[in-house]
Amino acid sequence: MSDLKIINHADQRVLMTNQLAESFGTSSDIINRNFQRNSNRYTHGKHYFALSGEELREFKGSRQFDATLKYTSVLYLWTEKGAWLHAKSLNTNRAWDAYEMLVDDYYNVKENLPQAPQSLELALQAALEHEREIKTIKSDVKYLKGSMRIDSLQQQEIQEAAKYSVVQALGGGDSKAYEDLSKKVFSAFWKEFKKHFKVPRYGDVPKVKFDEAIRFIELWRPSTSLQIEIDQANSQMAM
Template sequence: MKLKIIERNGLRALTTAQLAESYGTDVKVINRNFQRNSERYVHGKHYFSLTGDDLKEFKGSRQNDDSLKYASVLYLWTEKGAWLHAKSLNTNQAWNAYEMLVDDYYNVQQQVKILTEREQLIASMKLSLETAEEINLVKGEMNEIKNMVKQQITLDYGEQRRIQKAVGQKVYQLENKKSARASLFGELYKDIKDRFGVASYRDIKRKDMQPAIRYIEAWLPRKIT
């Protein structure tokens, strides 16, 4: 018997009519056994009862099921509820049917879903978007690292020579006397270190190269001798 899948709160279930047909009995027997042993059945564990709007919605989803036409309350039986009914009937047919239901219906939760072309396209676009976002994130982090590295790079040999030449040109511009130039060299290099917070002009950051040149070109000693 091909059973139309019914799920409630994440559990598969069967109507009373389906269970009775599977066990080779009728609905009245199933209902009578339930009424006689109602204290053993727990709602949400062994069964679900549908009334009102829930029942109306369920009927609407199974319009060709005549057994539901006049029902004012509908019971849906879980695997545990089906076991209690098999125990109440205690027939070979009921137990055989119960084992078959467990194997072929209740425990078959994973259904293979074939994606439509549209669903495949959406999934592919979503994956591409997530990948692009990850790539952009990595690029952003790499740029941030590069910027941090640039902030720490000091002058290379050629750039150091440019600083030296700028200092020499400034000192020679300010002082003609050879004997007085030594103190100006010392004063200018000291002011450069103080201005850029370094132990030596060689430690000036590459990003400060041009500001250092401009500082040297505009520099004036505290006292010209």
């Protein structure tokens, strides 16, 4: 984050849309689309600034900016709180990790400006309050990352691993046990799986437990009584 071009507006650090998108590993179009879809959640001056007209011309004139913004009629600048909402909309590990780094290495890096002695106590109080806010934000980020559910690709991987494990337990797709007991064994597997992870459906497994889910599938074996049924069914085929 140290290579981000510093932009100050209204006595705070902000980021342009393209900077935020690059940090979060997404595109400016997606940032803009998420903003439009959730515009009622954003407050001008708190989450963002929209520069236009003379204010935008002054901004362009006082800074070296991306040439692609030369003909921009409205420029959005995102505050720390605005970046938080965008990270929440994206809800990816990349976005949350980037947000934490932005908080530490960009938004909250203060310029070394001299302070009047009489304002020192107020400055210390503000710094302590700000530190408490940062700890709260990081706690929220940690909670949200921990509560993220597995994505569609991970769900597919779990499905395929489960199918392979159950079919192997049945003695293969051509076995008599597969023909007679596949529904029962699959039902038993998913019942144990959901009970172990305490979820109503496998798609609700937290992303942080994905590796554990794959390990569970690899180690899963039918119960003793179910294994006896499988062996009996397959022994009939052998006879």
